Amino acid sequence: MRRGTIEQVTSRPASAQHLQDLARLRRVRDRIDREYAQPLDVEALARGVNMSAGHLSRQFRLAYGESPYSYLMTRRIERAMALLRRGDLSVTEVCFAVGCSSLGTFSTRFTELVGVPPSVYRREAEHATAGMPSCVVKQVTRPIRNREASAPEPQLT
CATH class of the missing domain: 1.10.10.60 (Homeodomain-like)
Known part of the structure; x- marks a missing residue:
């Protein structure tokens, strides 16, 4: 049985996590697009996708080039x-x-x-x-x- 290198093994979960984060970020962006007129804050958006507010803000900025508040x-x-x-x-x-x-x-x-x-x-x-x-x-x-x-x-x- 051939085994993968450590890099191959450890990169798989990271890739899966990254894809999950991107899906969550799209849900946040879609929610902002739908509910822009409602009172929204980063904490509420983060709770909706089971992320911390800090993690959501960092990942959103990496993906879209601006903070969730700026996008809103x-x-x-x-x-x-x-x-x-x-x-x-x-x-x-x-x-x-x-x-x-x-x-x-x-x-x-x-x-x-x-x-x-x-x-x-x-x-x-x-x-x-x-x-x-x-x-x-x-x-x-x-x-x-x-x-x-x-x-x-x-x-x-």
């Missing part, structure tokens, strides 16, 4: 952009509709991601996308923050 805020800002383009809600109403509890934090984060304050975006959005199909508007106005993490460099030992 990006989803909220994307939705806020759509609501502000409609023009029938105030900035404060939009802030609360997307799940933010602080207008100041919402405005600061919106400005960081979009480049202009929400009130300016609301005012200018009416004219900027006039005549565009909605599917094009969605792509043109999406924040440029959503990205995958770069692949880790191979480690030579």
Whole structure:
């Protein structure tokens, strides 16, 4: 009977664990996408997939290039952009509709991601996308923050 090397034996469980972690991270990301308007925090997200908050945060950042909180805020800002383009809600109403509890934090984060304050975006959005199909508007106005993490460099030992 031929036996594998220690590296082969020990790498199998690590690979299985890594795949399990990736599946859990996808569930967390899907939950954020679905429930962005609900009060979500890293501890609650971690409990939902049986991980510690610290492990979830580290693994999420490795996989997606940003923290779970940053990803959540990006989803909220994307939705806020759509609501502000409609023009029938105030900035404060939009802030609360997307799940933010602080207008100041919402405005600061919106400005960081979009480049202009929400009130300016609301005012200018009416004219900027006039005549565009909605599917094009969605792509043109999406924040440029959503990205995958770069692949880790191979480690030579």
